[in-house]
Amino acid sequence: MWPLISEFSKWLMTTQLSHDMAGQWKWGWATCETLHFIGLSLLLGCIGVLDLRMLGFAKHIPPEAIHKMVPFGVAGFSLCAITGSLFFIGAPFQYVKNIAFLFKLIFIAIAGFNILFFYVGGVHKKIANLGPDDTPPLSARVVSWVSIIAWFGVIYWGRMLPFVGNAF
Amino acid sequence: MHEIYQAMEDTQFATWIRESGSIWAYPIVLSLHAIGMGMLVGFNWAIDFRLLGFAPQVPLLSMERFLPWAWWGFWINAISGIVLTFADATTKMTSWVFGVKMASIFIAVYVLVEIKKRVFVKQTSDGKALAVLSIVLWAFAITSGRLMAYLGPVSGLQGVSNQ
Numbered sequence: 001m002w003p004l005i006s007e008f009s010k011w012l013m014t015t016q017l018s019h020d021m022a023g024q025w026k027w028g029w030a031t032c033e034t035l036h037f038i039g040l041s042l043l044l045g046c047i048g049v050l051d052l053r054m055l056g057f058a059k060h061i062p063p064e065a066i067h068k069m070v071p072f073g074v075a076g077f078s079l080c081a082i083t084g085s086l087f088f089i090g091a092p093f094q095y096v097k098n099i100a101f102l103f104k105l106i107f108i109a110i111a112g113f114n115i116l117f118f119y120v121g122g123v124h125k126k127i128a129n130l131g132p133d134d135t136p137p138l139s140a141r142v143v144s145w146v147s148i149i150a151w152f153g154v155i156y157w158g159r160m161l162p163f164v165g166n167a168f
Numbered sequence: 169m170h171e172i173y174q175a176m177e178d179t180q181f182a183t184w185i186r187e188s189g190s191i192w193a194y195p196i197v198l199s200l201h202a203i204g205m206g207m208l209v210g211f212n213w214a215i216d217f218r219l220l221g222f223a224p225q226v227p228l229l230s231m232e233r234f235l236p237w238a239w240w241g242f243w244i245n246a247i248s249g250i251v252l253t254f255a256d257a258t259t260k261m262t263s264w265v266f267g268v269k270m271a272s273i274f275i276a277v278y279v280l281v282e283i284k285k286r287v288f289v290k291q292t293s294d295g296k297a298l299a300v301l302s303i304v305l306w307a308f309a310i311t312s313g314r315l316m317a318y319l320g321p322v323s324g325l326q327g328v329s330n331q
Contacts, residue, residue, distance in 0.1 A: 030314065030315060030317075030318050033314050034310060034311045034314045034315070037202075037205065037310045037313075037314055038307055038310055038311075040202070040205075040206050041205060041206045041209035041210040041213065041306070041310065042210060042213060043206075043210070044203075044206035044207060044210040045206065045207070045209065045210015045211045045212070045213050045214045046210065046213070046214050046217070048207070048210060048211060048214070048237070049211065049214045049234055052233075052234065052237065057233060058230055058231075058233035058234060060227055060230045060233075061226050061227065061230045061233075062225065062226075064225070065223060065225035065226040065227075066223060066226055068222065068223035068224075068225070068226070069214055069217065069218075069222070069223050072213070072214070072217060072222075132227075151206075152203055155199065155202050155203050155206060156199045156203070158202075159195070159198055159199040159202045160191075160195055160199065163191070163194075163195045
């Protein structure tokens with residue numbers, strides 16, 4: 001596995017985009033970091049309002065009504081995924097040898113499977129018809145807790161990147 | 169003034185935060201600062217989006233329920249921010265970018281208080297103009313916060329560029 005990752009990383013570094021990110025494009029890295037933080041906030045807040053409702057807070061709101069905030073969370077995630085990929089392309093070896101990066105990917109995967117369970121596993125269907133003041137089922141509360149823990153984990157390990165291993 | 173900043177930086181606590189290398193010092197405080205930012209700005213933006221007409225089935229006044237969660241983020245960041253400022257007082261307190269960041273946060277929090285007052289309590293405003301202001305000001309605060317690693321006197325944990 002490692003030779004493959006290593007070869008791929010070396011190839012990435014030969015690309016023009018990698019050179020741009022690594023310094024050719026003067027404010028590239030700083031701009032992407034800023035967008036990464038803006039995306040993080042969008043994601044946490046606009047997914048967080050649904051999580052909180054499913055945990056029983058803001059009970060006057062029908063869950064499906066606050067579910068309409070999710071597209072903003074998806075936009076935030078996309079912003080983070082794009083800028084995050086650019087960091088990786090710019091300096092792949094800062095990440096592939098960094099244990100914090102592995103943990104960050106694991107937490108993103110947990111969050112991803114949680115979302116899959118929410119939509120494909122029938123949890124969304126269960127909450128979609130709930131009215132104001134209805135209590136969401138246990139499965140919805142579990143999904144909310146996993147979501148909150150997973151995204152906090154992603155932020156924690158992302159912030160740990162410069163402090164662990166060889167990077168930055 | 170410089171003596172005061174130096175004294176802040178030289179306190180045992182600030183030195184430990186900056187130089188101990190412990191995961192519980194600088195790294196944890198910085199992580200809390202990112203999580204608090206996500207809560208404060210994120211919940212604030214969600215409220216703003218509703219004020220602007222998104223998710224129209226959500227009863228407008230119910231959005232007030234998310235305000236306390238934004239305030240949780242605010243206090244996490246006020247405390248972690250003060251700790252980070254002590255750790256690098258000589259560079260942060262003399263940085264113009266830091267000044268811009270503090271000013272945008274101050275105005276953004278003022279706008280949030282006005283949203284609470286005019287939209288949720290007195291109900292005299294639809295809050296649309298305040299929402300636009302709020303969205304822009306928080307984006308500005310995040311931008312200037314991140315640029316502190318690039319412009320003005322650069323601080324941060326020794327040996328880590330944080331860029």
